[in-house]
Amino acid sequence: MNTIEQQLLLYSDLSPAEREAVDAYVQEHPEWAPLLEEAQALHALLRAAHPAEPPDAAALADYVADRALGAPDTPERRTRHATVEAALAADPALSRRADAMTETLAGLADASATPLAHFEQLTGRRLAETPGLARTRAGAPAPDRPPARVLRWHPLRLALAASLALGVLYGALALASHVAQPERALLADLGELPGDYSGLRLRGDAPADRTSDRYALALDALDDARTSVLGLFPSYDPEALDAVADQLREVVDASGETSWEGLEALYALGRIRLYQGRDAEALWALQSVVALEGPHASESRRLLDYLQQQGLEEAD
Amino acid sequence: MPSTNRLDRLGTLARRLPFPLEDFDAVNRTFCRWAARREDADLELLEVWLYCYVQRFVVVRLLHLGPLGAGETDRIIGQIYDRAREFDKVAEPERFTHWLSVVCKNTYLNALRRRYQPAALDEDALLDNPVDAEPGLYEMDRAHLRHALAEAFRALPQSLRDVARMRLLEQRPYDEIAEATGHPLPTVRTYAAKAVRRLREDPNLRATGEALGLLPAE
Numbered sequence: 038m039n040t041i042e043q044q045l046l047l048y049s050d051l052s053p054a055e056r057e058a059v060d061a062y063v064q065e066h067p068e069w070a071p072l073l074e075e076a077q078a079l080h081a082l083l084r085a086a087h088p089a090e091p092p093d094a095a096a097l098a099d100y101v102a103d104r105a106l107g108a109p110d111t112p113e114r115r116t117r118h119a120t121v122e123a124a125l126a127a128d129p130a131l132s133r134r135a136d137a138m139t140e141t142l143a144g145l146a147d148a149s150a151t152p153l154a155h156f157e158q159l160t161g162r163r164l165a166e167t168p169g170l171a172r173t174r175a176g177a178p179a180p181d182r183p184p185a186r187v188l189r190w191h192p193l194r195l196a197l198a199a200s201l202a203l204g205v206l207y208g209a210l211a212l213a214s215h216v217a218q219p220e221r222a223l224l225a226d227l228g229e230l231p232g233d234y235s236g237l238r239l240r241g242d243a244p245a246d247r248t249s250d251r252y253a254l255a256l257d258a259l260d261d262a263r264t265s266v267l268g269l270f271p272s273y274d275p276e277a278l279d280a281v282a283d284q285l286r287e288v289v290d291a292s293g294e295t296s297w298e299g300l301e302a303l304y305a306l307g308r309i310r311l312y313q314g315r316d317a318e319a320l321w322a323l324q325s326v327v328a329l330e331g332p333h334a335s336e337s338r339r340l341l342d343y344l345q346q347q348g349l350e351e352a353d
Numbered sequence: 354m355p356s357t358n359r360l361d362r363l364g365t366l367a368r369r370l371p372f373p374l375e376d377f378d379a380v381n382r383t384f385c386r387w388a389a390r391r392e393d394a395d396l397e398l399l400e401v402w403l404y405c406y407v408q409r410f411v412v413v414r415l416l417h418l419g420p421l422g423a424g425e426t427d428r429i430i431g432q433i434y435d436r437a438r439e440f441d442k443v444a445e446p447e448r449f450t451h452w453l454s455v456v457c458k459n460t461y462l463n464a465l466r467r468r469y470q471p472a473a474l475d476e477d478a479l480l481d482n483p484v485d486a487e488p489g490l491y492e493m494d495r496a497h498l499r500h501a502l503a504e505a506f507r508a509l510p511q512s513l514r515d516v517a518r519m520r521l522l523e524q525r526p527y528d529e530i531a532e533a534t535g536h537p538l539p540t541v542r543t544y545a546a547k548a549v550r551r552l553r554e555d556p557n558l559r560a561t562g563e564a565l566g567l568l569p570a571e
Contacts, residue, residue: 043546046549047545076553078569083521086499086522089489094417095491095492098413099492101416106405108367145421146362148422148424156366159431159434327424331423332423333424334425334428335424
């Protein structure tokens with residue numbers, strides 16, 4: 038390695054006089070300029086591995102998120118937090134910005150599903166209630182298991198085995214039922230709609246007003262339109278579904294699109310029309326929910342993505 | 354200030370993780386194991402970790418944007434999650450986290466263009482200049498950088514590694530390094546320069562630097 042190459046690679050270590058000399062040399066020999074540029078970029082990259090001081094906007098956001106998302110307490114994180122907290126104490130404007138970020142975060146939390154529910158919706162997984170489950174699966178050695186005991190078939194165990202077998206059989210049928218349904222039916226998931234209404238009923242024993250009453254009746258009619266065997270292989274009577282859709286339209290007209298019932302009715306209508314393959318009306322209803330920020334805007338967006346994809350495939 | 358309970362629920366899934374979110378070695382090991390054996394326990398762990406990673410990735414960025422429409426955060430997280438969940442597209446399982454950082458960045462910018470935001474924003478400023486939406490390096494990006502640096506330093510010959518660590522990471526003065534290693538001062542300088550030359554040629558470090566916008570794309 039010659040002297041000039043070494044000086045270029047360690048440019049940031051040079052004294053001002055040495056830098057001046059190197060700069061002059063590079064001007065006369067431009068073939069060395071790319072190496073100087075790359076070396077400086079690498080030194081900037083090395084510096085970026087350390088937290089910004091004083092804390093920048095990203096560091097502030099990390100601090101706010103760490104506090105909310107339950108980041109584990111490590112020495113490195115403690116040091117970083119102490120730096121941010123010192124800056125917050127010294128700078129009221131920075132402190133106000135952190136407060137604003139915390140408010141924004143709380144707003145995001147309020148307007149979102151819980152992470153657990155959202156995760157389960159995205160993956161179709163059901164996680165165990167207790168957080169300890171993942172820890173035992175993390176790659177750490179499994180705890181020693183006690184030796185298996187000899188199984189004795191007394192009546193209680195037989196009964197348990199029989200109910201287990203029934204459970205397995207029902208599980209297999211549920212899987213078959215799931216597989217047998219078209220993709221649209223799975224997405225529309227009309228069987229879940231009446232559950233959405235239970236919250237309203239719990240707030241009071243009866244619906245509060247006439248439009249709520251109509252909405253309740255529509256959902257009850259939707260329930261009646263469904264036929265299934267032990268909750269499996271569900272199907273819907275087309276005419277009854279059309280009648281439910283008409284009822285939901287009336288709720289929207291009566292209560293207005295921006296009311297709670299109106300938005301719920303639009304969402305239900307969108308799912309029914311999606312199930313029926315009446316895409317234009319499904320698009321209208323679901324787009325309205327998204328545009329008006331209904332409580333089911335996120336799910337509506339997902340269904341719209343599906344409809345858009347279907348439209349593209351048909352266009353191809 | 355918002356009550357802790359309102360924010361607490363954001364961390365419910367992250368608290369299930371058996372290792373810190375930024376432990377990319379542990380994640381890549383789990384991914385390699387899943388790629389080799391396809392066991393559901395590994396897949397579940399990867400999916401939970403991935404959700405927490407994406408959530409964190411999105412949340413710290415959205416804090417600069419102000420309030421969004423209802424369900425928008427979930428939509429953006431969901432869109433990135435679905436794209437990042439395409440595990441079969443990962444060509445190098447041992448570098449899964451690097452692949453993920455690139456996917457997240459690109460998908461996030463796309464998702465942001467489609468966002469619904471009740472308050473009017475200066476769209477042009479935000480969309481035409483993504484730097485406005487990226488105000489510095491987030492800690493998770495820094496963790497990617499540190500991970501790539503650690504790998505690059507491990508690949509250096511032993512003779513260069515100690516000098517490189519002391520000079521380039523710990524920023525210790527040359528005379529102190531000479532004393533600590535027993536090498537003459539000119540040798541220490543030469544070793545440091547050689548280490549810089551090797552590091553700038555490290556493909557993984559280059560890729561990470563480019564993905565984070567710290568190195569110009571080739």
